[in-house]
Amino acid sequence: xxxxxxxxxxxxxxxxxxxxxxxxxxxxxxxxxxxxxxxxxxxxxxxxxxxxxxxxxxxxxxxxxxxxxxxxxxxxxxxxxxxxxxxxxxxxxxxxxxxxxxxxxxxxxxxxxxxxxxxxxxxxxxxxxxxxxxxxxxxxxxxxxxxxxxxxxxxxxx
Numbered sequence: 424x425x426x427x428x429x430x431x432x433x434x435x436x437x438x439x440x441x442x443x444x445x446x447x448x449x450x451x452x453x454x455x456x457x458x459x460x461x462x463x464x465x466x467x468x469x470x471x472x473x474x475x476x477x478x479x480x481x482x483x484x485x486x487x488x489x490x491x492x493x494x495x496x497x498x499x500x501x502x503x504x505x506x507x508x509x510x511x512x513x514x515x516x517x518x519x520x521x522x523x524x525x526x527x528x529x530x531x532x533x534x535x536x537x538x539x540x541x542x543x544x545x546x547x548x549x550x551x552x553x554x555x556x557x558x559x560x561x562x563x564x565x566x567x568x569x570x571x572x573x574x575x576x577x578x579x580x581x
Contacts, residue, residue, distance in 0.1 A: 521564035
């Protein structure tokens with residue numbers, strides 16, 4: 424006869440924020456995981472590494488916009504005039520979206536199945552489509568930051 428057992432569901436430890444360069448906002452690992460429903464199938468250290476890599480890539484891509492805002496005297500993205508949506512600011516949310524989507528794209532490309540069965544090709548093609556969707560989300564967020572007045576147009580090729 425087996426005795427009933429109790430296993431406590433302990434919450435994951437809270438990770439400190441990823442410190443950015445001072446202009447761009449620091450990033451919350453928990454916010455990223457919650458926004459994209461990241462589960463434990465992605466190793467925590469690799470998740471963190473991809474998020475940091477995505478932050479560096481996004482910062483590099485937005486370097487010219489950063490320089491423009493810095494010339495105008497803004498020391499932080501939160502100081503740049505932007506629309507508010509409740510407690511959220513448009514440019515800050517666009518920045519987070521860009522970094523998080525880039526991290527998801529990087530993770531999608533890195534964690535493709537290594538299946539050698541006949542199901543491998545369709546699975547890899549599906550994974551490419553997912554990565555492409557994250558890339559589109561990233562590009563749209565970058566455009567929102569590069570052209571904050573909305574003076575851009577986006578075209579999707581079919």
